Amino acid sequence: MSIRHLDALFSPASVAVFGASERPFSVGATVWRNLSNGFKGRLYPVNPKHRHIGDARAYASVEALPEAPDLAVICTPAATVPGLIAQLGERGTRAAVVVTAGLDKATRQAMLDAARPHTLRILGPNCIGMLVPHLGLNASFAHIGAQPGELAFVSQSGALVTAMLDWASARGIGFSHFVSLGEHADVDFGDMLDFLGSDPHTRAILLYIESVEEARKFMSAARAAARNKPVIVVKAGRSAAGQAAAASHTGALAGSDAVFDAAIARAGMLRVLTLDDLFLAAETLARFRDGPSEKLVVLTNGGGAGVMAADEASALGVPLAPLDDAMLARLDAVLPTHWSRANPVDIIGDAPAERYVAALEALAGDAASAVLFIHAPTAIVPSAEIAQAVLPQVTARPRRVLGSWLGDSAVAQARQTFRDAGVPDYATPEDAVRAFSMLRSYRQHQAELLQTPPARDASHAMDLPAVRTIVDAVLADGREILTEPEAKSLLAAAGLPVVPTRVVGPSAAEAEAAAEALGYPVVVKILSHAISHKSDVGGVRLNIGSATELAQVCTAMLQRVRELRPDADVQGFTVQPMVRKKHAHELIVGASVDPLFGPVILFGAGGTAVEVLADRALGLPPLNTPLALAQIARTRIHRLLQGYRDEPAADIDTVAQVLVSVSELLAEVPEIAELDINPLLTNHEGAIALDARVRVSAQRPAGAANFAIQPYPVDLVETWDWRGQAITLRPIRPEDEPQHRAFLEQLDPEDIRLRVFYSRRHIEHSELARLTQIDYAREMVFIATRLLEGGGEETLGAVRVAIDPDNRDAEFGVIVRSDLKGGGLGRRLMDKMIGHLRQRGTQRLVGVVLRENAGMLELARALGFQEGAHPGEPDDLSLRFVSLDLQNPSRT
Known part of the structure; x- marks a missing residue:
């Protein structure tokens, strides 16, 4: 992700138009006319066939221009684009709008390769262009301009851009930015969300999306922007295609558009279905x-x-x-x-x-x-x-x-x-x-x-070695689909409630022995690696009450399977007790892997009619209990689970824990490709999985690394012996809000003033939420904590950095509880942060320190920071600017 040089794209002092023309109805003529009709900066038409375009002198080439333009608008044939980008980059231009269409794959890549050494940003190719109305900048070939306003509109569709301009003009709706992304070879939705999320001219962001390529970049940028201002999305293509071949109910139900809905919700944005609703929501x-x-x-x-x-x-x-x-x-x-x-x-x-x-x-x-x-x-x-x-x-x-x-x-x-x-x-x-x-x-x-759960709850009992043994054995056997007993064993090892299941050979005698041990009535199911959906071949029989009936069922089931699936190798049967629960509901909990957003978790009404009912809600992992409960609440069956008339409420907390456990399983076992628990039977006494289906893949499509949302980084938690006490150094968590409030309230007002330049001690919940509920891809806060004698823990110190989207600079602030200063705690927190930033490739750590804060300046010098005047406020003698080159320590 990057917003580097987007200021040159959206706030240029000079613009050159390559392919500017006087030929009526040409793209070059339209772009030049639109720019000439309002832009107050310097304009240069470039066309070797003309000496003048209108009243303006025309230039033959990049070299002939009197200066390197901040922004270039390219309307020339596709073959010329890579060369122009290379020349512009060498000259010093840092942004270009490539209106030109028809770039093949090789030409497109050559354009990007030419831009990369200069970090020249490209909007397009094959785009309408963009408008910044408050600057009078219309670098597009749209037929109409835009009125100034506070809404930003970003679209993949050029046709929709022009239609939207016309529609908004008739209604008097104004814009801060109006951007056509085209093929978004470089500047994409993530970059635009980063830029507009902090743009002071933009009150709300409107997006028309057809596709997203980099899910984690998009989600991180969307979550950051949505914290600052409303982000409203219209998404084209709401059909779910290509799901018929899925091996599980979850794979069939979790269509791509439903996954996109879940992603939009988790990012704090709002999705609407029509352009009318887009403006309705923005208003x-x-x-x-x-x-x-x-x-x-x-x-x-x-x-x-x-x-x-x-x-x-x-x-x-x-x-x-x-x-x-x-x-x-x-x-x-x-x-x-x-x-x-x-x-x-x-x-x-x-x-x-x-x-x-x-x-x-x-x-x-x-x-x-x-x-x-x-x-x-x-x-x-x-x-x-x-x-x-x-x-x-x-x-x-x-x-x-x-x-x-x-x-x-x-x-x-x-x-x-x-x-x-x-x-x-x-x-x-x-x-x-x-x-x-x-x-x-x-x-x-x-x-x-505001929820950022861990990938794994340390308090949750998962037998990961047992899970790995099952998965490794299946893959070593050349299979992907686990048998029902293997799937249930895997879930049990993951800590989920599972009905006891016995595996027997293809004989009625063995099934009878298992049934006697479990107790009648029982359920019998066919066991075959080749049969995933057993009920499709009559391979499931419920409520068998006697040995005689069981023998008849086993014989008939084997005969039916041989007739319907003669190719299937039958290993035998599974036998389990017939679970009867009063006031019970059949649910489904599942997981699959979306091609874009990665692992997805499904919850809904279960049973054999699960696809017909289609009552489900999707969520992106990692999940915690509040997120799991919110996902459950988005279904129709949730109303039944809450109880009605003489029906008691189901144990929804246990169901939520099942969802959290599945989330942890996806994080810890990247081989899981699909998972079904159907039915998960639940009532007021709890929940139990009666059937399970799992598919694994050696391609490792799951795992926390493939989550669209970065989970809580458990691997950064460490302990440290300080003054004979065990101190935990770890990233801050959303649930730390109460103890973080207590920490801040114990600080001396003078210490607060020296570090954050104000003396207010009381902090509102909304501000505390922003301090504790962070996006670990964008910022980091390490806190030092110790256990309290009566239970719980307290925060002793914290170091915080905000990392720019380019991962170049991180600005820090560090503070230690006033009664603990001078003991090396601040130095240890800074060392941990510096190590973390070096590992993630951040280039520089910077900070602004009050000159009178001698302690902080001394610590900065000891850590190798360089010190000087504030680059943004060079005349302010009360401030000192400190910086540390993280990747080249020898330079400091």
């Missing part, structure tokens, strides 16, 4: 994202509009807030006697402005609900007067009001009043409810974004 998330509401109150002056809102809420699963007695009393006091006395709150069509104000003030007593304000125009009170009157209520913080002014010209001024005040506004009640539903989904995704 809501940009203006209303901090509203805490989960339920909705509909306030309307028309019953019909309220009913439509309520219908849409029901369809989308948006709860309408019930009106308690206290709320009814407040509303009774300010509304006519014949108001609806229910939610939707119909305040009657003749409502004056004062009634709206009074109703909103009464509803303010329910701080947990948002208010959908619906108004249909009447001849009694001008809509504009009502809008002005309610401004204090609708603009109060936190945001709680969404507006829907029904109509057109009669409510235009009122609608504009709301928009100018930053209140989200929607054309219809249904749009407003749909937007609120998106907001609820977005909040759920943001909660998942």
Whole structure:
């Protein structure tokens, strides 16, 4: 990932257009005209066939230009592109938009090879170009420009770029950036998310995606951007093709689009299905994202509009807030006697402005609900007067009001009043409810974004040697599909609850002996390496109650299998007790490997009709208990698991632990390619796996290294003897928030000021979450901890670095508890961080230190840092800039 030189791409002082032309309707002429019509920087047309393009002098080549342009826009034939890129790189240009299409594989690679020595960034090829409206920069051949605004739009489709420009222009929607990626040979979605995520001109990021190539880069960039601002995605290609040959139910159900959905949710982004919804979501998330509401109150002056809102809420699963007695009393006091006395709150069509104000003030007593304000125009009170009157209520913080002014010209001024005040506004009640539903989904995704579980829970008992023995033996035998007994043994070794299973030969006598030992009734299944789905050939029989019945079943089953699968070598039978559980539910838990996002975990309703029911939710590992519970909650069967009428609630915590165990298995055993537990039988007493199917592969498609999300780096945990005490040095975890708060609260205010330049001791939860819930691909925090006598642990010190997306510079901060300074703890934390950064290839460690912080400056000198003036603030004598070359220590 890299944002290097993207400033030259999106904020150039000079631009050269290669292939600029006066030929009507040509790409070069269109690009030149678009640039000439607004860009205030220096422009150079390049075309050896012309001395002038319009009023501008034309240049014959790169060498003829009076300077190296910051940005080059290339509209010349495909064969010329690699040579131009090489010349531009030598001259000093660091960014190019390659509009040219038709580059074959060899030419495309030659272009990238020419750019690499100079780190020249390329947008395209085969792209429309890009627009930065607040700079007047239109380096594209789009037919229309874009208005300045705070939305960034990035698209793989050039046709959609031009259509979107036209669509947005008609609606007065403005943009900070408008980017066509084309073939994204260099600059891709990950780079754009990195750049736009920290761009001050961008309030929300809109993406049109057809494909993603580097899943971990994309996920890391998306998670970083989504922490700062809303990221909304439209994804083309929602069909799941190529799944018919999957060896398991999970492989058949986990289609690529469903996996993409899971990835979007885990990254904290929001996916929508249409372009209308894209802007609907952007409007809501940009203006209303901090509203805490989960339920909705509909306030309307028309019953019909309220009913439509309520219908849409029901369809989308948006709860309408019930009106308690206290709320009814407040509303009774300010509304006519014949108001609806229910939610939707119909305040009657003749409502004056004062009634709206009074109703909103009464509803303010329910701080947990948002208010959908619906108004249909009447001849009694001008809509504009009502809008002005309610401004204090609708603009109060936190945001709680969404507006829907029904109509057109009669409510235009009122609608504009709301928009100018930053209140989200929607054309219809249904749009407003749909937007609120998106907001609820977005909040759920943001909660998942803040989870970074370990690949393996140290407290979880997995017999990894036993698991490895089973997997290695199957692969050594030249097989991929484990037999049912092997699969169950593997799951049992991984710590999952599994029904006892006996393996016998293909004789009724052996099956009878096993059944006697287990106790009737029993289940008998055919055992064959060639048969994966046993029920397809009549190879499963349940609830066998006697030896006589068992003998008949075994004989008939062997005969049926010989008829249907004469090619199958039958090893025998498996016998297991018939598990009967009251109030039981059949579930499926599975895993497969997506070609792009790697290992994926599935949960849903199980049984033989699993594909027909298709009630499932996917999640990306690593999982912890909160993430597993959130995945379970996304299914329809979750409502049954919670209990109903006289049915007790199932043990959902145990089911969640099964999902976590599967996640750990995928991390520790990279050979696992597919896994099915179906059914996983669960009730209020627990859960047990009745059947299992596992496929392994010598290609090792799983493993933590192939997770799209980097798990908690357990390998970086170490212990250290300090002053006779066992100290643990480890990366920080999300669950460290309480002890990290306690650590910060014990610091002396002066120590805080010297290290982080402020003296505030109290820190809000949102800020603590950002300190403890980190993306280990982007930043690192090592903490030193020790055990407390009464249990638990305490934090003694911490060192934190933020690593730029290029992995060039990491900026550090280190702090030790005030009563423990001077004991070498800070030095040990810094040594650990320096070693980690060197291993990951980071080039330089830098920091800004107050001149008066003599202790930190002394430590920096001892570690080999160079010291000087702050490069960004050279005249500020109170600051010192320290830097350490990590890869070439001899230079320091």
